[in-house]
Amino acid sequence: MTKSVYVDPATRVEGHAKLNIQFNDAGAFEKVEFQCYEPPRGFERLFIGMIGEEVPRLAAKICGICYSAHCVAAVQAIENAWGVEPPEDAVKLRELMLLANLLQSHILHFTFLAMPDFLCDNPQEKNFVGLLNKHKELVESSVKLRAVGQKLTEILGGRQIHPATVVPGGMTKSLNKDEVEKITANINEAKVLVETLKNCAEKVMEAKASLLEKFGKIDSHFLCLQQKQHLTLCNADLELSTRDGRIIVMKPEKYSKLVRERVVDYSFIKQPYLDETGLEDGLIRVGSLARVNRCEWNNKLLRKFDKAFSRPSQSTLAYNIARAIEIEECLKRIEEIINDGVGKHFRETVKPREGHGVGIVEAPRGLLFHYYSTDRQGTVTEANVIAPTTQNALAIEKSADAAAQERFAGKTYERINRDDLNSIEMVVRAYDPCLSCSVHLVQIKRRVRKWKK
Amino acid sequence: MSLQETTGVALKVATLQLCGCSGCHISLLDVGQSLIDLIKNKQIQLKYSQILMDVKNLEEKIDILLVEGCVLTEHDEEILKDYAGLAEKIVAVGSCACFGGPAAIANQFGRADVLKIMFPDSTFSRISNVPSHNLPTIHEFACPINIFVDVDFYVPGCPPESEILQDFLTAIVKGKGSFGYVKTVCDECPLKRTGESPSEIKRIVDVATLDPDKCLVEQGIICMGKMTMGGCGAKCPKAGAPCEGCRGFSLSLKEVSPSDAPEIKKALVSFVRRKNS
Numbered sequence: 001m002t003k004s005v006y007v008d009p010a011t012r013v014e015g016h017a018k019l020n021i022q023f024n025d026a027g028a029f030e031k032v033e034f035q036c037y038e039p040p041r042g043f044e045r046l047f048i049g050m051i052g053e054e055v056p057r058l059a060a061k062i063c064g065i066c067y068s069a070h071c072v073a074a075v076q077a078i079e080n081a082w083g084v085e086p087p088e089d090a091v092k093l094r095e096l097m098l099l100a101n102l103l104q105s106h107i108l109h110f111t112f113l114a115m116p117d118f119l120c121d122n123p124q125e126k127n128f129v130g131l132l133n134k135h136k137e138l139v140e141s142s143v144k145l146r147a148v149g150q151k152l153t154e155i156l157g158g159r160q161i162h163p164a165t166v167v168p169g170g171m172t173k174s175l176n177k178d179e180v181e182k183i184t185a186n187i188n189e190a191k192v193l194v195e196t197l198k199n200c201a202e203k204v205m206e207a208k209a210s211l212l213e214k215f216g217k218i219d220s221h222f223l224c225l226q227q228k229q230h231l232t233l234c235n236a237d238l239e240l241s242t243r244d245g246r247i248i249v250m251k252p253e254k255y256s257k258l259v260r261e262r263v264v265d266y267s268f269i270k271q272p273y274l275d276e277t278g279l280e281d282g283l284i285r286v287g288s289l290a291r292v293n294r295c296e297w298n299n300k301l302l303r304k305f306d307k308a309f310s311r312p313s314q315s316t317l318a319y320n321i322a323r324a325i326e327i328e329e330c331l332k333r334i335e336e337i338i339n340d341g342v343g344k345h346f347r348e349t350v351k352p353r354e355g356h357g358v359g360i361v362e363a364p365r366g367l368l369f370h371y372y373s374t375d376r377q378g379t380v381t382e383a384n385v386i387a388p389t390t391q392n393a394l395a396i397e398k399s400a401d402a403a404a405q406e407r408f409a410g411k412t413y414e415r416i417n418r419d420d421l422n423s424i425e426m427v428v429r430a431y432d433p434c435l436s437c438s439v440h441l442v443q444i445k446r447r448v449r450k451w452k453k
Numbered sequence: 454m455s456l457q458e459t460t461g462v463a464l465k466v467a468t469l470q471l472c473g474c475s476g477c478h479i480s481l482l483d484v485g486q487s488l489i490d491l492i493k494n495k496q497i498q499l500k501y502s503q504i505l506m507d508v509k510n511l512e513e514k515i516d517i518l519l520v521e522g523c524v525l526t527e528h529d530e531e532i533l534k535d536y537a538g539l540a541e542k543i544v545a546v547g548s549c550a551c552f553g554g555p556a557a558i559a560n561q562f563g564r565a566d567v568l569k570i571m572f573p574d575s576t577f578s579r580i581s582n583v584p585s586h587n588l589p590t591i592h593e594f595a596c597p598i599n600i601f602v603d604v605d606f607y608v609p610g611c612p613p614e615s616e617i618l619q620d621f622l623t624a625i626v627k628g629k630g631s632f633g634y635v636k637t638v639c640d641e642c643p644l645k646r647t648g649e650s651p652s653e654i655k656r657i658v659d660v661a662t663l664d665p666d667k668c669l670v671e672q673g674i675i676c677m678g679k680m681t682m683g684g685c686g687a688k689c690p691k692a693g694a695p696c697e698g699c700r701g702f703s704l705s706l707k708e709v710s711p712s713d714a715p716e717i718k719k720a721l722v723s724f725v726r727r728k729n730s
Contacts, residue, residue, distance in 0.1 A: 011507045014475045016528070020587065039472055039525045039591045042559035042567030053658045057697060061555050064476025064612065108482065112505060127506035129492060129499060143485045150483055150615075158692025160483055161476045161612050165692050167657050172693030173665065263572065265586040349661040378658070422507070436474045 002030065003413050007421050010428060012113045012127070014065055015435025019424060020266070021404060027412035032404050032424065034397040036269045038435040047383035052078045052352055052374050053167050055383075059370065060162045062385065063437040065108065068101035068153060069363030070385075070437075071166045072234065073370040078168045080357025081374050082350060089346040090170035091235065092337055097156045097163065098233040098361060099337075103330050104149030105364035106288070106323045109432045110197065111142035114320045117426045118204045123418055138200050141193040145327075148190045152334070155179050170347035180338060187335050194328055198301055201324035205308050213309060216316040216403035216427035219243055220283040220395055221274055222290035225362050229296065230336060231329040233362040240274075241294060241312060243281070252360040255369060255386075259284070269438050271394040272386075285395045286366025286388050287431065288322035289313065301325045316399045319430040352378025363388050365432055389438035392431050403427040464626060465515040467501035469536055471529040472556055472595065473522025476612040477547035478504050481519070483615035484622065496626050501536075516541045517625065523549040523556050524596045528589035537602040542625075545597070545604045546618070548611040548699050556595035564593045611699035614685050637703040638678035638696050642687035644668045657695070669695050 002025075008018035020033040043062055047055055059074035060067040072094045079086055086094075116126040119135055132139045150160040155175065157163020165172040175183070205212065221243055225236040238255060240248045250258075259272040262279065273282035292305065293312040302325050305311070309318045356373030366388030373382040389396075403424050408416065468478060481488070491497040501511040518540035524530050537543050545551045553560070559567045568583050568591070583591070598604060608621055645666055651673035660672070669676040669690055677698035678690055689696050 007509075009503050009509065011503050011509065012505065014504060016470075016503075035587060037526065037528060037588050039529075039556075039589075040568065040571050041472065041525070041556040041595070042562070042564075042570070043555065044570050045562055045567045046555060046558050051656065053656060057694075058555065061474055061476070061611065064474035064479050067476070104479075108479070112482070123507060129506070132489065132493065139489070140486070143489060147483070147485050154688075158694055159688050160615060161480055164689040164694035164697075167694075169658055169661065172657075172663070263584065265584050266588065268584055268588065347661045350658045352656075352658060434475075 001025065003027070005413070005416065005421070007425055010425055012116070012425075012429055013433050013435070015433070015438070017428075017433065017435055019400060019421075019428065021421075021424065023413040027414065029404055029408035029411070032397060032400045033266050034393070034400060034428065036267045036393075036435050036438060038268060038438070040268060041436075043385060044383045047372065047380045050380050052082070052372070052378040052380060055372065055380060056166045056168075057162070057164055059385075062387075063434055064161060065105050065434055066101060066363045066365065066368070066437065067162050068097040068157065069361050069368050070370070071157075071163055072098055073359040073361045073363075073368050074372070075166045075168055076234070076359030076361070077357045077370040077372045078359075078374070079350070080359060081355040081372055082168060082353050082357070082378065083355060084169060084348075084350045087170050087345045087348055089174060089343045092340070092342050093156055093171050093174065093346060094166065095234055096334060096337055096342075097153060097166075099231070099330050099334050100149045100152035100156065102149075102231075102233065102364045103327060103334075104146045104153070105432075106327050106330070107142050107146045107149070107197070109364075110201075110320065110323050110327070111138060113432065114323075114429055115200065115204070117422070117429070118208060118320075119200075123422060126422070135200070137196055141196040145190055145193050145197070148186045148193075151186060152183060155183065168352075169350035172347070174344060174346040175342050180342075183334075183338055187331060187338070190331055194331060197324055197327060201301060201321050202304060205304060205321055209308055212317040212321070213315050215406065215423070216399040216430070217314055218283065218316065218395065218398045218402050219314055220285045220398075221277075222293055222312065223284050223286050223367055223391070224290040224294060225360070225367070227291055227295040227297075230333045231291070231295075231297070231326060234360075238360070238367075239294060241290075245312075247294075252369075253358050255358075255360070255367075259391075267393075269390055269393040269435070271397075272391055273394055283395055283398060284391055286391045287319060288326050288364075288366075289319045290366065291362065292322035292325055295329075297325075297329055299325055299329060301328065316403075316427055316430050319432070323432075352376075356382070365389055365434055365437075366391060387434070387437035389431070389433045389435060392433065393438065396428055396431050396433060399427045399430070400424050463495045463498040464517060465498050465500050465513070466517045466519065467499070467511055467515045467536065467540070468503075468505075468519045468521065469501070469532065470503055471520065471522030471533060471550070471598070472525035473547065473549045473554065475504060475521070477521040477550075478502075480612040480615050481546075481618055484619045485615070487619050488622070491622060491626065497622070511536055511539060514539050514541075517544060518542070519544050519546050520550045520598050521546050523553045524592065524598060524601060525556055526589040526591050530592070530601055533598060533601055542605040543598075543602055544606045544608060544621075545599065546608045547613055548609050548701065550598050551607045551609045552701055553595050553597045554611065557597070560594045564591060609682060609700045610685060614688070616686075617684055635704055636683035638681045638683050638685065638687050638690070638700070641683045641685075642668070642678055642690045644687075644690055646671060663693060665693055669693075
């Protein structure tokens with residue numbers, strides 16, 4: 001009989017999941033199942049029958065960590081469906097929102113969720129309270145840095161979480177002079193604070209080099225938006241970098257032809273994979289590592305990253321360091337946009353019409369797709385959301401499996417301890433899974449669904 | 454006498470996430486330095502929080518249980534009942550825990566209809582297509598937590614603003630506990646009202662040039678501020694976006710002056726017609 005050891009619940013991750021680590025009769029390790037038991041809340045159903053301009057605000061509520069990403073992806077899809085080009089200043093404001101969101105999300109993960117594994121030894125202390133005792137400066141600067149991101153979201157979106165100002169045709173508000181001054185002051189403060197995080201990332205990279213490089217490493221394809229000279233979170237083409245080093249650039253709409261999904265009986269998450277290569281070789285990954293692998297930013301930490309992992313890197317734990325790089329790049333990009341100036345052309349009247357459209361952005365955890373079709377009055381008739389964690393679902397399971405293979409080699413069922421289990425969780429955490437987002441559709445065939453009164 | 458004074462030690466706090474988006478936890482973290490200070494000064498001791506620490510099971514008695522999210526699965530129900538049994542006071546944080554939230558909007562369609570969209574094909578050889586091996590069953594209805602346990606305090610909002618959570622934590626540490634808002638969002642809203650009724654109801658996409666200083670309802674946009682519990686500082690209307698009523702009905706709704714009531718009714722009726730036409 002197979003014996004199972006459960007890590008239930010997986011902690012320091014968003015949402016509900018457990019790891020089912022299975023051992024065979026002889027007590028030797030067999031496989032890991034990543035079981036997400038976050039129930040689908042049915043957003044795809046809720047959107048149907050709703051007028052298009054209400055969608056972005058409800059879409060934000062899909063996730064309490066990457067709200068702006070859902071909001072912007074949704075509005076892009078609605079605008080795409082209605083054939084609307086948003087005014088240039090609205091595009092800037094939305095990009096700022098995405099950046100602010102990424103800033104807070106990455107810092108939350110880096111300091112509060114990931115770093116305790118690398119900086120605290122005692123299992124009881126592996127949390128931010130434990131971190132507070134030993135690395136007070138890191139925690140306190142992270143708290144301040146997160147506040148910078150959240151204040152920016154509040155200025156742009158009206159609220160810190162679940163922004164309200166995004167509507168098809170633009171934004172309901174722009175930035176006034178006071179707000180720009182406030183943002184500039186905050187960013188200047190943040191640029192000093194971010195040094196603590198960078199130092200921490202650098203130290204961890206040096207101290208745990210071989211662990212970061214090898215543990216839980218898997219071979220996969222990467223998907224991201226094409227990175228320009230700066231951190232690019234929206235308005236770019238889709239880029240697939242395959243395992244054998246080919247780079248394929250395509251229009252975002254092509255995504256649905258690119259992947260297939262499988263449903264497993266033990267998890268509410270569906271598992272997509274690359275159609276062309278099949279399930280075995282079709283593993284895809286999205287997120288900070290995918291972006292950092294393909295970027296050309298001028299960044300000191302990035303050069304060190306290159307030395308340690310040699311890009312394109314397949315190391316799962318390198319995700320953590322990639323996040324630190326992105327935090328700095330994110331601040332740079334916010335400054336760039338603010339210096340560039342945001343004008344008064346942030347809103348236009350739009351006319352709802354029949355159509356269907358795709359919205360695609362880089363959420364903190366990777367590519368995020370929203371798809372809607374609307375009727376003549378702009379009422380949603382069909383909706384689809386593909387969240388980053390869904391796309392990482394198969395990779396999370398495989399990485400945990402690889403980590404367990406290494407950790408449990410020559411070890412039997414009876415001898416595994418809490419440290420072993422935590423190390424498997426650490427690999428899962430590297431993806432920063434966001435399970436509330438993940439339990440959504442990955443739709444392959446377009447179904448025709450008409451909303452009936 | 455405050456809970457902290459009675460026991461003389463730090464308040465033992467646990468946060469529990471049920472079916473929700475984690476936004477309330479993030480809002481709690483946004484309290485920031487004040488939260489860190491409360492922990493550092495040993496006024497609050499965090500005993501369990503799945504998203505922030507590695508304690509897998511709560512096994513000791515605690516003073517305060519902060520619950521985020523609604524109850525949608527068997528597991529949500531079990532863990533809520535278990536942990537509520539260990540807690541002195543239970544707090545429903547956020548609109549999901551207080552009223553059901555987005556997941557409860559789907560109640561009107563029936564759970565089967567909702568799940569059918571996600572798992573359309575009969576992948577598994579059983580009646581339901583929904584994955585179920587070693588997974589909790591999904592309830593038909595998403596429910597607020599007070600259906601299953603007695604709730605001591607409600608902190609509504611989607612999510613509750615971090616200022617509100619900070620006030621709440623400070624109040625509860627001092628032993629005050631209860632705090633409520635009698636005002637509506639409209640009462641707190643700085644936008645100018647002249648008292649005139651809108652000539653027609655507009656959709657927000659119809660009007661690119663809203664006067665940012667003028668009441669949204671008077672400009673013809675549906676805003677729920679008039680009937681929604683205040684306390685949030687009317688952040689959405691201030692930013693030019695209508696209130697969506699995330700904080701639930703105002704306690705003072707009964708006191709809405711009769712002259713206001715027909716206006717609300719009229720607004721709602723046209724809104725519903727517009728949506729269904």
